[in-house]
Structure formats: C-alpha cells, structure tokens
Amino acid sequence: MKVALSVAGSDSGAAAGVQADLKTFSALGVYGCIAITAITAQNTRKVSGVFEVPVDAIKAQVRAVMSDSPPDAIKVGMVYSIEIIEAVTGMLAGAKVPIVLDPILAAGTGYGLMQKNALEHFIKKVLPICTLVTPNRMEAEKLSGVKIRDDGDVIRAAKRIRSLGAQNVIVKGGHAGKNVVTDILLEKSDKLIRMSNPRINIKETHGSGCNFSAAATAYLARGFDVAEACDRANEYVHNAIKGAVTFGRGLPVTNPLSSIYRDAQRYATLVELQQAVDRLEALQGFGRLIPETATNFAYAVLDAEGPTDVAAVRGRIVKAGDASVPVSRVEFGASRHMASAVVAFMKVKPATRSVINIRYESKLVEVCRSLFSVSSYDRSKEPIGTRRKEDSSVSWGTSVALAKNPAADVIYHKGAIGKEPMITVFGKNPGDVLLKIEKILKAYR
Structure with a gap:
C-alpha cells in the first residue's frame, strides 16, 4: 500500500x-x-x-x-x-x-x-x-x-x-x-x-x-x-x-468522505432492492395484486431529495399469471411516481424508505386495515396548481394522507379521471415491504 x-x-x-x-x-x-x-x-x-x-x-x-x-x-x-x-x-x-x-x-x-x-x-x-x-x-x-x-x-x-x-x-x-x-x-x-x-x-x-x-x-x-x-x-x-x-x-x-459514503449507500440500496425484487418474483400469488398500470418497487437512500436518490425497477413489474416479472433491472431514477411517494413519506417518517404499489380493491383495503394503519386521500380535491406540476400529485396525496394519520403505513386513493385507483404499501426497507405483502396475500382469499 x-x-x-x-x-x-x-x-x-x-x-x-x-x-x-x-x-x-x-x-x-x-x-x-x-x-x-x-x-x-x-x-x-x-x-x-x-x-x-x-x-x-x-x-x-x-x-x-x-x-x-x-x-x-x-x-x-x-x-x-x-x-x-x-x-x-x-x-x-x-x-x-x-x-x-x-x-x-x-x-x-x-x-x-x-x-x-x-x-x-x-x-x-x-x-x-x-x-x-x-x-x-x-x-x-x-x-x-x-x-x-x-x-x-x-x-x-x-x-x-x-x-x-x-x-x-x-x-x-x-x-x-x-x-x-x-x-x-x-x-x-x-x-x-x-x-x-x-x-x-x-x-x-x-x-x-x-x-x-x-x-x-x-x-x-x-x-x-x-x-x-x-x-x-x-x-x-x-x-x-x-x-x-x-x-x-x-x-x-x-x-472528504462524502463520495465514499454516497457510493456505498447507493450500492447497498441497489443490492437490497434487487434481492427483494427477486424474492417478489418468486412469490406465488403476487400477480393478483398488480394493477393495470403495473407495479413498481422503490427504495430511497437516506436523505433522499428526488427521483435520482430513489432506486426502482426500470419498466416496472408486470403480471405473469399469478406471479410477477420485472421488465428490467433496478436503477436510480426509474420511477418518478414511486420516488415522489417515498420522498414525501420520508419528510414525515425519515426511517421509512421503501414503497410498492398494488391494485385498489375495497376488499384489499379492508385486508390492509385489519393488518396495518391505513390512510387515504381524494384526488378530486387536489389543487389545480398541483395537478399542473409534473410528478407533484403523488407527493401531495401522500402528504395529505399522512396529515390525516401520521401512523399510516398504507395509503390509498380511489382514482380520478384518467387515473387508476391505487394502494401504496410503505416500509422501512424492501424486506419490511415484502413482509407486509406476504401478510396481505395470506389474508386475501
């Protein structure tokens, strides 16, 4: 040396x-x-x-x-x-x-x-x-x-x-x-x-x-x-x-150590999320929870400020029978919507850095209520200025839902014109999110 x-x-x-x-x-x-x-x-x-x-x-x-x-x-x-x-x-x-x-x-x-x-x-x-x-x-x-x-x-x-x-x-x-x-x-x-x-x-x-x-x-x-x-x-x-x-x-x-800390954290974030995506692909029955617009699974670095600080699946995760298949690899900046959701969530609960979206169904909401703390927002009440600003709707809705219930780890909305209703499940890390998905599948018959 x-x-x-x-x-x-x-x-x-x-x-x-x-x-x-x-x-x-x-x-x-x-x-x-x-x-x-x-x-x-x-x-x-x-x-x-x-x-x-x-x-x-x-x-x-x-x-x-x-x-x-x-x-x-x-x-x-x-x-x-x-x-x-x-x-x-x-x-x-x-x-x-x-x-x-x-x-x-x-x-x-x-x-x-x-x-x-x-x-x-x-x-x-x-x-x-x-x-x-x-x-x-x-x-x-x-x-x-x-x-x-x-x-x-x-x-x-x-x-x-x-x-x-x-x-x-x-x-x-x-x-x-x-x-x-x-x-x-x-x-x-x-x-x-x-x-x-x-x-x-x-x-x-x-x-x-x-x-x-x-x-x-x-x-x-x-x-x-x-x-x-x-x-x-x-x-x-x-x-x-x-x-x-x-x-x-x-x-x-x-x-002088900032780049080492940043690179190490980003590498760990990618590896941890990829491992969770692999486990999700092997999870039989998850395909039943995928919405029409497909699913994405995201994980943010500490102190994330925007999409480039949030890893997700490029091209999303699609349905394959009762199972799921990621379209491409995990990378930073792959999902602006999921990034907006998790960054907004972290402003209230900084330790919660991962999120996945699943399809909306009233029965699924009830299952989530039986297992977790749940909140929601109404997209029809979104301010006009927010609607016109790119990628701000999900951030606004997440903030509104947390204002109603700061303890929530599941948030849903019933959609709007041209917008599919959706449930988002949050966790401290991808493994935590996966455990919640497994509990939802077990309770959802």
Whole structure:
C-alpha cells in the first residue's frame, strides 16, 4: 500500500490540518502518516489558540515515519515559525519523493497561522524543496507580491512563485467570486492547464484547501503525474464541497468522505432492492395484486431529495399469471411516481424508505386495515396548481394522507379521471415491504 506523510498542524475541529489529510488519504486508498507541527484550538467559527510543537518532537515524528515506512509522497501544511520551518526543511530537503506544499498563512476565519516574521523565511526555504505548491488566490498574492484581479495576474503570480524555487504551481480559484471556479496549473515545462467546475451555491467552506493538497499528495503517491494528480484532486474536492456538512455555528465543513459514503449507500440500496425484487418474483400469488398500470418497487437512500436518490425497477413489474416479472433491472431514477411517494413519506417518517404499489380493491383495503394503519386521500380535491406540476400529485396525496394519520403505513386513493385507483404499501426497507405483502396475500382469499 502506498504511504503519504502529512507534516502539518492539528485542528481540534477536525475540519483541516492533519485530521483532514488523514481522511483524504484514506478515502483515496493511501495510508496516511503524520508529523504534527503545531496544535490549534479551533472550531468552525474561530481559532482561539496556536501551540507550537517543540522542534525536537517534530524531528522525532518525521524520523520515526521515515525510518519504518518511507512515504511515497509528502505534504507540508502549517509551519508556524522560523524554527519549525528550519526543522521541517532540514528533515525533508533530501527527500526523493514528491513534496506538496499547502502554503497555510491564515485560517478561513482569518486567524494567522504563520508568524509574520516567518513569511520571508518560508518563501526562501520551503518553496525550493517542493514539487507542487497549491495556494488559493489570496495566498498566491502573498507569496508572489502580485495583486490578482484576473487570470493574467494569476499566471504572473504562478510564474513568480515558480521562479522562487517551486517546480509546479496551481493557483486555486475558489475565492474569485465567479459562477465558474477555475484552477490554473503552471507546470515546470511552462505548460498552462485550466481546470474548471461550476461554482457550488455555498458560502466558503472550512478545510477545502487541506483536502485539495492532501488529494494531490495521495495521487502523486500512487504514481500519477502532476497534471493528472491536480485534475483528480480538483474533481475530488468539488464533490467534497458538494457534500459539505454543517455541525457548528460557523463555516460549513468540506466532507472528504462524502463520495465514499454516497457510493456505498447507493450500492447497498441497489443490492437490497434487487434481492427483494427477486424474492417478489418468486412469490406465488403476487400477480393478483398488480394493477393495470403495473407495479413498481422503490427504495430511497437516506436523505433522499428526488427521483435520482430513489432506486426502482426500470419498466416496472408486470403480471405473469399469478406471479410477477420485472421488465428490467433496478436503477436510480426509474420511477418518478414511486420516488415522489417515498420522498414525501420520508419528510414525515425519515426511517421509512421503501414503497410498492398494488391494485385498489375495497376488499384489499379492508385486508390492509385489519393488518396495518391505513390512510387515504381524494384526488378530486387536489389543487389545480398541483395537478399542473409534473410528478407533484403523488407527493401531495401522500402528504395529505399522512396529515390525516401520521401512523399510516398504507395509503390509498380511489382514482380520478384518467387515473387508476391505487394502494401504496410503505416500509422501512424492501424486506419490511415484502413482509407486509406476504401478510396481505395470506389474508386475501
């Protein structure tokens, strides 16, 4: 397994510093080691203190890692003082692996994370040992002395930083205030590469700079060249910002594990639903419950917001004698109607994430009443505005039925002009829904 070393400060809020680096390294399949240079007392609102780690302790940490598990790439983050700069550069100057520098001068909240008298020493000592430097625009101005107003200034600043000893420089555009965020990479060959993403509608996040530099370090450790490492780090951080979380009273925090959590949850949702669909296909007698417009079986991820967060059977489930056959595979976005129903249900009962529809019959409603809590809605009372809005009828009806009976796990309506009457059966997961269907079949003679 590839190893990356982060030589950086500690963030008690765990949004930046070595804590963010370790999350990012792990998310990208690299084993992370650390050498802490300073301890910060901070949260999402402010930094309330910086405590330098003794130089001997910093050297001992680096030496311990280097002697046992030599890293494949190294990230340098917060180096607070001249003494720490001297210690770090003395230990790393002879390294034969890529070194990524995140030039941390201040926290996102504005607190200085480098002593003012250390900046000149930092530029002179740290930049020359680096394979890649990753400043944001404000940091690039400080390092280069170039006032940045446009992309031309960005390029001039990058060239100035490179002339100070860095091999490659990427100036991140997150603070530029445009609809599109563009990072500009100046390679040692003089080649310029622009990497753009649409700006996410979120105020500044805490930790994105650390996540980017750590991601670039991880990709370099895995053998990618600088341009590819930066491109992948750009995409990774864009997704981490989209998945940002708010847990304090200050800045939202970039979530470097959001894509792993999302992908794992979506995979588990697909597998669990497919297994339930297979069991449903083997369930003799279910064909008797399928309506004329066919059946669908849906399962939403946690915090689902719309159809793309809800898996269902593409093409629905059709009748085959007394049994049933899925027309196609399970996938996300396959049923807007079932998605509307389950997302509306989750707004009232978040743990209930699965639903199936069966045909309406007064006898079936009575069977359901004998087994479960039941509610209903009248489609003839649907507001005109709701009818005209695509996919909003089912959502409206589900909300109305739950307002009448918040304990309901079965909801029905008697149809309307051009609309088949229907029963929907909800459950915490597909297995729970299947158990309810089996009980309905057993009681329905």
